[in-house]
Amino acid sequence: MDRSRSLRVLGIEGTAWAASAAVFETSDPTRRTDDERVEIYTDAYEPDSGGIHPREAAEHMHEAIPEVVAQARETAREWAGEYDGRDRQPIDAVAFSRGPGLGPCLRIVATAARATAQRFDVPLVGVNHMVAHLEIGRHRSGFDSPVCLNASGANAHVLGYRNGRYRVLGETMDTGVGNAIDKFTRHLGWSHPGGPKVEERAKDGEFVDLPYVVKGMDFSFSGIMSAAKQAVDNGEAVEDVCFGLQEHVFAMLTEVSERALSLTGSGQLVLGGGVAQNDRLREMLESMCEQRGADFYAPEARFLRDNAGMIAVLGAKMFEADDTLPIEESRIDSNFRPDQVPVTWREDEDWTADGDSVRVGKDDRADGGGHAGDALQGAEATVTFEDGLVTKRRNPRTYRHETLDDRLRRERTRLEARLTSQARREGVPTPVIEDVDPENGVLVYQRVGEADLRDDLTEARVRDVGRHLATIHDAGFVHGDPTTRNVRVGREASETRSSKTTDNAATAERTYLIDFGLGYFTDDAEDYAMDLHVFDQSLTGTADDAEPLLAAAREAYRAESSDPETVLERLREIEGRGRYQ
Ligand SMILES: C[C@@H](O)[C@H](NC(=O)OP(=O)(O)OC[C@H]1O[C@@H](n2cnc3c(N)ncnc32)[C@H](O)[C@@H]1O)C(=O)O
Ligand SMILES: Nc1ncnc2c1ncn2[C@@H]1O[C@H](COP(=O)(O)OP(=O)(O)OP(=O)(O)O)[C@@H](O)[C@H]1O
Numbered sequence: 001m002d003r004s005r006s007l008r009v010l011g012i013e014g015t016a017w018a019a020s021a022a023v024f025e026t027s028d029p030t031r032r033t034d035d036e037r038v039e040i041y042t043d044a045y046e047p048d049s050g051g052i053h054p055r056e057a058a059e060h061m062h063e064a065i066p067e068v069v070a071q072a073r074e075t076a077r078e079w080a081g082e083y084d085g086r087d088r089q090p091i092d093a094v095a096f097s098r099g100p101g102l103g104p105c106l107r108i109v110a111t112a113a114r115a116t117a118q119r120f121d122v123p124l125v126g127v128n129h130m131v132a133h134l135e136i137g138r139h140r141s142g143f144d145s146p147v148c149l150n151a152s153g154a155n156a157h158v159l160g161y162r163n164g165r166y167r168v169l170g171e172t173m174d175t176g177v178g179n180a181i182d183k184f185t186r187h188l189g190w191s192h193p194g195g196p197k198v199e200e201r202a203k204d205g206e207f208v209d210l211p212y213v214v215k216g217m218d219f220s221f222s223g224i225m226s227a228a229k230q231a232v233d234n235g236e237a238v239e240d241v242c243f244g245l246q247e248h249v250f251a252m253l254t255e256v257s258e259r260a261l262s263l264t265g266s267g268q269l270v271l272g273g274g275v276a277q278n279d280r281l282r283e284m285l286e287s288m289c290e291q292r293g294a295d296f297y298a299p300e301a302r303f304l305r306d307n308a309g310m311i312a313v314l315g316a317k318m319f320e321a322d323d324t325l326p327i328e329e330s331r332i333d334s335n336f337r338p339d340q341v342p343v344t345w346r347e348d349e350d351w352t353a354d355g356d357s358v359r360v361g362k363d364d365r366a367d368g369g370g371h372a373g374d375a376l377q378g379a380e381a382t383v384t385f386e387d388g389l390v391t392k393r394r395n396p397r398t399y400r401h402e403t404l405d406d407r408l409r410r411e412r413t414r415l416e417a418r419l420t421s422q423a424r425r426e427g428v429p430t431p432v433i434e435d436v437d438p439e440n441g442v443l444v445y446q447r448v449g450e451a452d453l454r455d456d457l458t459e460a461r462v463r464d465v466g467r468h469l470a471t472i473h474d475a476g477f478v479h480g481d482p483t484t485r486n487v488r489v490g491r492e493a494s495e496t497r498s499s500k501t502t503d504n505a506a507t508a509e510r511t512y513l514i515d516f517g518l519g520y521f522t523d524d525a526e527d528y529a530m531d532l533h534v535f536d537q538s539l540t541g542t543a544d545d546a547e548p549l550l551a552a553a554r555e556a557y558r559a560e561s562s563d564p565e566t567v568l569e570r571l572r573e574i575e576g577r578g579r580y581q
């Protein structure tokens, strides 16, 4: 390369366990080039017992950061020396992890970064660690607008880019995925980190049933982890529990990634985070992407676990976009969320605005005529339309263990039929069920509405949804996945063909709830609040100005529900949960 025009960024990482520094050199930070190079120096903190102790981790950073930074500086100087006659500094900027992470560790990293920047008199770049986990995959793959699954120790979330931000499409409702697995292994008395040990033991294991918890695109691990500990305590073979654990946890992550691909219409998935080093997780994601014709990319292991390489690479992009930090504004942020970061380094390549179910049938509009052969591929099912009826088939998912897949398809089909009818009895418009075949995962019901709510979003309709959710919650169950694609809107004309509804004129406007497959009976306010949270997230993801819609949903829920305060209080709590303590 023409080294006189190259850019070199020194990156520093130290959010929890990895004291790491790196140099990234490139002739064009906006894309992956053939001649770019990244050198990473990492000194890992390994707790003697238990999990990561914040104080010990900080002591480790204190000792190790200066050493790894010195190594990276040395490499930068060497690389700079390869270009004869060069009379500028060996580095152009210093990038550091500003958060999220452990406060005492972050402070040590920030101090080292400020000192290095001052020493070379170059700008400082403050990088969000989670965004770095995903940008490294985007950078190395060359994908333009992928969905990103971050599977790390303290986090687990699915992100998509829209309007200058990474949106959190789905995330864990309790701990990060790595931490969940590590807690299970602590229960067994194994040393930290547990993830690789579970992967190893699972190789000799057989399937055991555990809870599987997906709510829209969110998910939680606490139930499955207690069940796994319990199973071991009850004498189940450890390798079987390890195997079952991986099959459930990774299938959950794969399922929500698939939902996110379906929602955004993106055909690209990138993976990041330490847990992404797991072969089984990558295999499942690859298999899911192959089944739906999407591209999948996971960077090499050194860029997956915490490392300063990813910090330097994103740092270079931010530097190029003039997104630098004055020293006096370079405070750390231990709860720094990825969606707080203004994305300054990307062209506006939103996900295809009407990311849609993939049409697999004839070219006729599914919402129009309803001719034979018309079909839609949703997130988990294929839906075909004929004579005013809809046939929904939950086809086997190759990435999931067969036993788990059979169980989920059977349970969801049965529940969808049951709750769709129950909601209707409570006065919520839903399709009339004509036929159910749980063994084959097939449902036949009436076709309703003229469009998905997503494609015809109005405040009045959003209010209807708020009211409908209050009604079913009062009746003791949740929808489980109330997104703007699982609401059908429009006149009820299309339903009159197969049912004899007499209320209202045949042209009345209706807002129907469909797709109750993730619903269940519950009297826990947390579950009701999660329904509202899923709907809120879907509004935020669909609408450019979501605020008035969120307020409308909330207001309608409040007016209709018998106990709105408890539920809305819970919702505020869910929204405020910090996940990076
Ligand atoms: C905020 C930051 O400090 C934090 N970093 C972090 O969690 O380190 P990371 O390197 O991304 O992930 C470590 C986790 O990755 C898990 N892990 C490592 N190898 C694994 C494997 N083969 N299978 C499953 N889990 C694995 C470990 O058990 C541990 O929980 C994060 O990114 O959330
Ligand atoms: N009863 C119905 N009447 C009219 N259209 C329907 C009906 N049921 C489903 N559809 C259409 O098919 C699409 C996919 O259906 P559904 O949501 O049940 O399947 P899915 O695979 O679970 O999809 P997703 O997870 O993306 O919501 C809906 O978004 C809707 O456009």
Ligand SMILES: [Fe+2]
Residues within 6 Å of the ligand: 129, 133, 152, 153, 273, 274, 305, 306
């Ligand atoms: Fe990380």
